[in-house]
Amino acid sequence: MAGTILAVPAIGFTAIFAVLRFPNFTVAAHATIGAFAGYIANTALGLPAWAAVVVAFLVAGVSGVLNDTLVLRPLRPSGALTMAIAAIALNIALENVVRFVFGNDHRGYELALRRDWRLGSLRVGPQQVENFAIALVAMAAVFLFLAFTRTGKAMRAVADNPTLAGIKGIDADRVARLANLVGMGLAGIGGMLLGLDTSIDPLTGFRVILSVFAAAVVGGLGSIPGAVVGAVTIGVAEELSLLVLAPAYRTAIGFVAILIVLTLRPRGILGERAY
Numbered sequence: 109m110a111g112t113i114l115a116v117p118a119i120g121f122t123a124i125f126a127v128l129r130f131p132n133f134t135v136a137a138h139a140t141i142g143a144f145a146g147y148i149a150n151t152a153l154g155l156p157a158w159a160a161v162v163v164a165f166l167v168a169g170v171s172g173v174l175n176d177t178l179v180l181r182p183l184r185p186s187g188a189l190t191m192a193i194a195a196i197a198l199n200i201a202l203e204n205v206v207r208f209v210f211g212n213d214h215r216g217y218e219l220a221l222r223r224d225w226r227l228g229s230l231r232v233g234p235q236q237v238e239n240f241a242i243a244l245v246a247m248a249a250v251f252l253f254l255a256f257t258r259t260g261k262a263m264r265a266v267a268d269n270p271t272l273a274g275i276k277g278i279d280a281d282r283v284a285r286l287a288n289l290v291g292m293g294l295a296g297i298g299g300m301l302l303g304l305d306t307s308i309d310p311l312t313g314f315r316v317i318l319s320v321f322a323a324a325v326v327g328g329l330g331s332i333p334g335a336v337v338g339a340v341t342i343g344v345a346e347e348l349s350l351l352v353l354a355p356a357y358r359t360a361i362g363f364v365a366i367l368i369v370l371t372l373r374p375r376g377i378l379g380e381r382a383y
Contacts, residue, residue: 142296
């Protein structure tokens with residue numbers, strides 16, 4: 109379950125990388141924005157969790173398009189390194205905007221209290237199962253969109269060969285906006301799913317960005333199936349690490365995974381090319 113939920117923002121991160129060729133670390137801030145958008149939809153508007161997830165996707169996705177258009181797009185000619193540094197700076201700014209509006213307090217969604225399900229010595233919460241199902245639906249929707257729609261095929265074409273895609277008449281700027289909409293929207297869903305399992309605050313996305321980045325690297329940057337494989341690998345590894353390590357060391361798993369993969373297979377598990 110942890111790996112599947114982690115896969116949602118990881119897909120968003122790697123989809124943006126595949127199209128725009130730089131690591132957009134504002135995924136962290138947009139995960140937080142999506143979490144708070146879903147929180148408002150759930151607590152103020154009374155929407156159930158599954159419906160609030162749609163709001164989280166839309167708000168985070170539109171925010172991602174606006175932030176890219178206004179801040180990051182003018183810097184694209186400067187190269188991937190400049191873009192990555194600018195994304196980190198923008199991420200910090202967005203996190204502080206959320207902090208200014210909502211404060212630093214932890215907030216929880218309005219969810220019905222339900223007993224955990226017991227499977228032998230394991231306990232599984234009904235909300236965890238619902239989060240798992242939402243994550244699966246989101247991932248299935250992305251795969252169907254990319255495989256069977258004209259717009260999705262255009263995104264794949266730009267990710268594979270932007271020059272040839274341009275010759276064929278595909279509008280790269282339009283595809284870039286779509287990649288940001290979908291990618292940041294998925295980040296927003298991931299942020300809300302994490303919040304449904306615990307609580308949310310302005311650093312919700314920041315706490316998982318290393319795991320998201322590690323999942324993308326392990327699976328292969330630019331490979332969406334790789335992001336899923338990498339996320340499940342990281343998620344399972346982080347959970348199993350709790351058997352022998354204190355929770356404070358859980359984030360070290362992402363660092364270790366990145367180092368191992370970059371040493372043994374720089375392109376990742378399913379990566380087809382090095383960018």
